[in-house]
Amino acid sequence: MNLEDPMEEYQNIVNALQKLGLSVYETRAFLALIILGVGSAETIAENARIPRTSAYKVLESLEEKGFVISSKGRPKMYKPEDLDILKERIIGEIEELFEKLQFVEDIFKDKGEPQLVYTIYGKEKVMKKIAEMIDSAENEIIISTPRMFEIRKILAKNIERAINRGVRIVVVTTPNQRVPESVIVYRRNGLIATDIVCDNKRAFLAAPELNACGYTDNPALASHLRHFIDLLIEKE
Numbered sequence: 001m002n003l004e005d006p007m008e009e010y011q012n013i014v015n016a017l018q019k020l021g022l023s024v025y026e027t028r029a030f031l032a033l034i035i036l037g038v039g040s041a042e043t044i045a046e047n048a049r050i051p052r053t054s055a056y057k058v059l060e061s062l063e064e065k066g067f068v069i070s071s072k073g074r075p076k077m078y079k080p081e082d083l084d085i086l087k088e089r090i091i092g093e094i095e096e097l098f099e100k101l102q103f104v105e106d107i108f109k110d111k112g113e114p115q116l117v118y119t120i121y122g123k124e125k126v127m128k129k130i131a132e133m134i135d136s137a138e139n140e141i142i143i144s145t146p147r148m149f150e151i152r153k154i155l156a157k158n159i160e161r162a163i164n165r166g167v168r169i170v171v172v173t174t175p176n177q178r179v180p181e182s183v184i185v186y187r188r189n190g191l192i193a194t195d196i197v198c199d200n201k202r203a204f205l206a207a208p209e210l211n212a213c214g215y216t217d218n219p220a221l222a223s224h225l226r227h228f229i230d231l232l233i234e235k236e
Helices: 006-019 023-035 039-048 053-066 085-110 124-137 148-164 219-234
Strands: 068-070 079-081 118-121 140-144 168-173 184-186 193-200 202-204 211-216
Touching: 006 023, 023 039, 023 053, 023 068, 023 079, 023 219, 053 068, 085 140, 118 124, 124 148, 124 193, 140 148, 140 219, 148 168, 148 211, 168 219, 193 219, 202 219
Parallel strands: 140 168, 168 184
Antiparallel strands: 068 079, 118 211, 140 193, 193 202, 202 211
16 A cells, blocks of 8 residues: 555556546445445435435445445445455456456367357447347247346347247346346356357357457357356355
């Protein structure tokens, strides 16, 4: 800690939190809660210098990401997640990310030559690709993601249509995420990326904020990713 220049140290913390996927408002709200210990949305907004109209949305997003905990009373009160628990979860997520990177690297080494993987940038395009995969699935969709709330919100109709045509949907997500009815769900902590496999033919791996992804219609690569998700499901 650089105690001689607290503003510089504060900015370093802000930059680090944003690298973990927090927005500017989320970062301000979380740091305000660290200082306050507990507070209402109004109090947090005032101390974090964020618009009151945005406070509930920001705090809801922080809770979904596992950074804060809310009470059930009125007014709803918020407090930061225990820092030791948060640290352990983030380290676990980073370790999982590098396991997946190693997994992808090993696949390419095993094949001996590059496999065709499309890279897609931009959240709107990434969500469109997920929609295409769901709409084209004939038998099974496997989704492993910590952001099921967002996928469900944007692609609810696509998921519903897949269920109605008899597609088996398996979801691996974190304990605090809601999932559609009629899907098979497994709860796992420490998820960081979004992985999707359709019919063991197509595979998709997205960045934590769903703003970039890799996609392939190579069955061999899809099978490898399916195996990785199966290991995650079996993990206790």
